[in-house]
Amino acid sequence: KEFPPGPRPLPILGNLLQLNLKNPIADLERLAKRYGNVYSIFIGKRPAVVINGLQALKEALVTKAADFSGRSQDLMVNHVVLVKANAQGVILADYNTAWKEQRRFGLMTLRNFGLGKQTMEQNILRETDHITQLIEQSVGKMLNPQLLFHNAASNIICQVLFARRFDYEDEFMKFFVGLFQETSKIFNGRWGMIYDSIPIVRNLPLPFRKAFELFKVAHEKRLVMVAENKKTRIPGKPRHFIDSYLDELDKRGDDGSSFSEDQLCAFILDLHFAGTDTIANTLLTAFLYLMNYPKIQERCQQEIDNVLDEKKEPCFEDRHQMPYVQAVIHEIQRVADTVPLSVFHCTSKDTQLMGYSIPKGTIIIPNLSSVLKEEGQWKSPHEFNPENFLNDRGEFVKPEAFVPFSTGHRMCLGEVLARMELFLIVVTLLRRFKFIWPEDAGEPEYTPVFGSTQTPKPYSMKVQVRSRRLS
Numbered sequence: 307k308e309f310p311p312g313p314r315p316l317p318i319l320g321n322l323l324q325l326n327l328k329n330p331i332a333d334l335e336r337l338a339k340r341y342g343n344v345y346s347i348f349i350g351k352r353p354a355v356v357i358n359g360l361q362a363l364k365e366a367l368v369t370k371a372a373d374f375s376g377r378s379q380d381l382m383v384n385h386v387v388l389v390k391a392n393a394q395g396v397i398l399a400d401y402n403t404a405w406k407e408q409r410r411f412g413l414m415t416l417r418n419f420g421l422g423k424q425t426m427e428q429n430i431l432r433e434t435d436h437i438t439q440l441i442e443q444s445v446g447k448m449l450n451p452q453l454l455f456h457n458a459a460s461n462i463i464c465q466v467l468f469a470r471r472f473d474y475e476d477e478f479m480k481f482f483v484g485l486f487q488e489t490s491k492i493f494n495g496r497w498g499m500i501y502d503s504i505p506i507v508r509n510l511p512l513p514f515r516k517a518f519e520l521f522k523v524a525h526e527k528r529l530v531m532v533a534e535n536k537k538t539r540i541p542g543k544p545r546h547f548i549d550s551y552l553d554e555l556d557k558r559g560d561d562g563s564s565f566s567e568d569q570l571c572a573f574i575l576d577l578h579f580a581g582t583d584t585i586a587n588t589l590l591t592a593f594l595y596l597m598n599y600p601k602i603q604e605r606c607q608q609e610i611d612n613v614l615d616e617k618k619e620p621c622f623e624d625r626h627q628m629p630y631v632q633a634v635i636h637e638i639q640r641v642a643d644t645v646p647l648s649v650f651h652c653t654s655k656d657t658q659l660m661g662y663s664i665p666k667g668t669i670i671i672p673n674l675s676s677v678l679k680e681e682g683q684w685k686s687p688h689e690f691n692p693e694n695f696l697n698d699r700g701e702f703v704k705p706e707a708f709v710p711f712s713t714g715h716r717m718c719l720g721e722v723l724a725r726m727e728l729f730l731i732v733v734t735l736l737r738r739f740k741f742i743w744p745e746d747a748g749e750p751e752y753t754p755v756f757g758s759t760q761t762p763k764p765y766s767m768k769v770q771v772r773s774r775r776l777s
């Protein structure tokens with residue numbers, strides 16, 4: 307059995323020059339046409355296997371999850387995270403007991419702080435009320451929503467982590483939102499690929515140093531946050547994620563487990579990062595499309611008005627009465643393609659995939675983007691069309707190829723929170739406002755800016771009030 311085929315690598319550079327480093331998605335698609343759904347590329351000297359299409363993705367991440375759920379430990383992103391913290395958190399932790407312990411704790415704590423309960427919905431609605439007020443102030447003017455959604459998403463996850471929200475002008479808020487926006491474009495972007503491919507350039511003063519500097523400052527800020535929190539904490543009475551983690555640390559003492567304050571700092575940065583940039587970029591995509599497909603926007607508004615009627619605000623349960631809105635939100639996530647190459651995985655043992663041999667330690671690139679627009683899986687793979695999620699009776703259905711959160715053991719830990727946020731924010735804003743693409747804005751640009759998370763190119767919107775506030 308052979309290693310997957312792929313373009314011939316150059317010494318030292320690997321396949322660096324054969325990929326458009328600004329946005330390699332089209333090149334990865336071209337290579338799949340030439341070499342098939344499982345092929346190899348070289349990141350410098352290191353082999354990586356790119357997995358395309360649902361069948362191969364499922365075989366790797368679900369059927370053979372135990373072999374394919376590791377994380378490479380020597381990419382730029384690992385070095386950046388480790389620059390100060392002595393721990394990898396959960397996103398970058400390898401597939402081992404430490405990751406399992408941290409992930410289980412994370413899921414349980416998210417549940418305790420309101421997932422599936424009213425508290426989380428209330429937090430989301432409160433933040434949505436805040437952005438509603440800011441949008442109201444922009445009626446009749448041009449509004450750039452770029453920071454608005456990042457600030458809102460950041461505050462929602464901050465409620466879980468610290469039980470507090472920040473003013474949008476607060477330095478803490480501005481620093482972290484800026485950090486997420488900037489570094490998410492460096493990691494899988496051109497400079498990240500150069501760093502990963504050519505080790506001798508790593509100490510040069512190139513743009514990737516910025517990520518190291520920002521993460522150093524981020525770590526200092528986390529330490530202050532944890533220290534301040536300790537002053538007011540009452541053991542056994544957790545108010546938020548940090549308290550719960552410190553309680554767990556007390557309980558475990560020196561039991562040799564993976565729980566530590568370094569881990570805590572890395573974990574809260576993971577959740578804050580993953581919970582902000584993904585949601586904000588999906589919301590930016592949502593309103594870009596809704597403005598440019600006004601009929602779809604109106605149909606959503608009709609359904610929302612019918613279901614909510616005189617109800618003051620929506621709740622997550624309302625989604626079951628709103629199949630069209632559900633279909634639209636899922637279609638937005640499909641075209642938003644927010645995390646196109648997932649987080650890279652790594653094989654944890656010698657294994658096989660679709661008949662090929664893949665040795666332990668090989669970087670695995672799950673090309674989620676390829677599945678989200680795979681022909682044969684969708685009614686309209688290359689168009690924005692909510693029918694992709696509706697059956698003949700107009701009921702909401704979710705095809706198996708809907709994998710924006712990935713699949714298998716490493717699947718997104720924040721999926722439920724993300725779905726709740728997207729539904730409550732989109733429904734609340736569409737109920738209250740009509741969003742209009744400005745006449746002088748020209749043709750919309752749908753191709754996003756590539757990165758570990760993708761962002762729509764900046765745009766402005768016009769807003770009209772369409773319903774009164776209910777009390």
Ligand code: HEM
Pocket residue numbers: 396397398409463576577580581582584585588644645648649650672710711712713715716717718719720721723724
């Ligand atoms: C639209 C929103 C979101 C999308 C599209 C998304 C997507 C993803 C993807 C593709 C992965 C990688 C999975 C893999 O390695 O196979 C991931 C991992 C992760 N996500 Fe999300 N995510 C979203 C929101 C969130 C939120 C709100 C949180 C925080 C509560 C979060 C926390 C995480 C964490 C902690 C991981 C790492 C899981 C692990 O390695 O075990 N995500 N997400």
